[in-house]
Amino acid sequence: MNRPWERTVHPIEQESFRRLRARLDTSHFAPLTRAVVERVIHSAADPEYATDLVCDEASLVVAHAALHAGAPVVTDVEMVAAGITRRETVCRLKEARSGPGLTRSAHAIRLAYEQVGPGAIWVIGNAPTALEELLVLDAAPALVIGLPVGFVGATESKAALRESGLPAVSNVSEKGGSAVAAAALNALLYHPLTPTPTTTEENL
Template sequence: MKEYIKEPQLIEKRSFEIITEELGEKINNFKEEELPIVKRVIHTTADFEYADLIKFMNNPIEEGKKAIEKGCKIYCDTNMIVNGLSKNILKKFNCTPYCFVSDEAVAKESKERGVTRSIVGIEKAGKDRETKIFLLGNAPTALFRLKEMIENNEIEKPALVVGAPVGFVGASESKKVFKDLNIPYITIDGRKGGSTVTVSILHGILYQLYKREGF
């Protein structure tokens, strides 16, 4: 049998070497602090189109770092995002990710109002002043509603919004209209995105603040 790499650190190291090689001149399209995020998204998806689709607006990395270093809550529109984030590292910065989509009261209210759980969940999260970062990788309705809340002064200006909902109904549109706001924002243009992409974006910021052992 042909030998293969078994150590996780070496696998990741070699993966990022390949990504760097294949990105080629596109590396020059990004700032130094943006490039680790772009590479991590590609590492997660094996899709180099993300280098063309990802957008950084209004100093999102700097503002995201500040919020993490001060300690904050991070609202996620899926439990998959919550489960995918590095809790041990976030805990070192006194940051807590959470999600309301599976909350019984949220489910009941969404049914009564005839709206998505994501809308009710983000409304509830918006009332929490400790929530400074919003990670939206699934629900366009959450991103649309967050925009409305910001415009109507129902919520304090977030430190960072990662808007990467995936899908065919409202995903592209929600990401596009949110750009109108002067909010630190990282997004994926078009239909692509998802929970794993959203996790990789925050990790791309987080690992600039915390050096993992063995990497």
């Protein structure tokens, strides 16, 4: 059985998380929320994500189980997929085409949904229009990691995600991007399925 959380953690990564925790107390977060918050902060070297991210622990618990049970993982762009190294992903941007009222990113989401159907985990870190398109589909996602970046449409699309009631990870500000979206997914991949004694390395 593939266990993504059983990995060799590089000493630089260990020291990076040690310094993160020395600067920022994350102990009040629930386990999966803490894992997501810490790994997103680590990916961007930006402690402000501790108050910018919006997570729901109950939704993360369900998504975590779905992910480790083999739920498909869909990304909006290949840069997000490149950051998810321990899981195959679906990205249909290469085949997508723009058209009247439809961006290429939005079309890629349509193509991906036709391929994977309901119950997937969607990781959007680049295009607000990709997130907007997902919200009009009857995708019944296990989780939407909606962290598109930009000054046009990003905050609005993430607010719409939160208002949709779908299980989600999002953030309030304009910032986001491929690296932090991939980091949020990796946090769930690297978190063990069953409770284990807490150590620095096990929570990286």
